[in-house]
Amino acid sequence: EKTSARRIARRAGVPIAEGTLEAVADERAAADVARRLGYPVLLKPAGGGGGKGMRVVRAAGELASAWRGATGEATSAFGDPAILVERYLEGARHVEVQLIADDHGAVISLGERDCSIQRRHQKLIEETPAPSVDGALRARLAEAATAIARAAGYRNAGTAEFLVARDGGFVFLEVNTRLQVEHPVTEMVTGLDLVALQLLVAAGGRLPFRQQDVRQDGAAIECRITAEDAYAGFLPAAGRLGRVRLPAGPGIRVDTGIESGLTVPTEYDPLLAKIIAWGPTRQVALARMRRALAESVIAGIPTTLPFHQHVLADPEYAAGRYDTSYVERRWHGQTVDPDGTALTAVAVAAVLTARERARHLAPADGSAWTRLAREDALR
DSSP states (O other), X not given: OHHHHHHHHHHTTOOBOSBOSSOBSSHHHHHHHHHHHXXXXXXXXXXXXXXXXXXXXXXXXXXXXXXXXXXXXXHHHHSOOOEEEEEOOTTXXXXXXXXXXXXXXXXXXXXXXEEEEEETTEEEEEEESOTTOOHHHHHHHHHHHHHHHHHHTOOEEEEEEEEEOTTSOEEEEEEEOSOOTTHHHHXXXXXXXXXXXXXXXXXXXXXXXXXXXXXOOSEEEEXXXXXXXXXXXXXXXXXXXXXXEOOOSTTEEEEEOOOTTOEEOSSSOOEEEEEEEEESSHHHHHHHHHHHHXXXXXXXXXXXXXXXXXXXHOHHHHTTOOOTTHHHHHXXXXXXXXXXXXHHHHHHHHHHHHHHHHHHHSOTTOOHHHHHHHHHTTO
């Protein structure tokens, strides 16, 4: 519950976003707060997370419709229309710290994740370590996250979320008191099984390591492949899946439950698969993810695969220069071979070229059997 979390963070000495500590009474009260803070502001449901119900309001004339949308979605998603109003930070990055805490006094940070690539305040790509976070900022974020968990008497796996400004300052957003969708990237770089640790803590067990034992090896990136049409504003997609081919290979992990013939409805979360790539460096992880996305096929309905291919091919993302405004700034429905036609054409051309070269390279005295065998090996 966000109002309680904000109060706990303040008591722990962790900076919070300027705004209301309690839910505002109505639209008029929200307008008063927005005038005091100055636009843009963020309307945020007090009763839940996951980006649902959040609205950015950039001018007074947008407030009424944003209020209706935020309260309506909050009621539908969480059964609670309560709304907080906060100052919206432009150009910030969404960085979170993975925590695990037991009943024996251990509160341990397992590193941070950058979750800034979002649509409608819901995450699409996550990576660790965060490319914009240096050692000093990493230590400050971990200290803030563990301080909040200790102040709350928290016991479980959980995530403390922050907005990090361009100058390295940060404010606390919320704590997700669960294991999040993006937890595999942390597992890939730490070698820890967070599900097993969560069950251990729930059973009253003691964590088998200390903070100084936690090590991160390499970098990991996760792409959430969803049943949404990225060319139509990420509208939900539904239908029967055709061919499904998901990637494999060194450093690649896929978490999914889909298969060819599955009917995807619109009534549930649109997540189809999580593709995770690990590498000894971020550059290797990026290269592996690009290959994994190129190998992936989910036919029958629109998915976000083309969007992810676009992001991974973008020099701005590759350089780590992105923030929460990335989708609005850099994605305009560009065509990235959504049906794989170009990739197929390249593959066919490569095979034909190789066969032609094989004919020219064949020895003059080579028999027909030798020539046929050589050509067959290229199939």
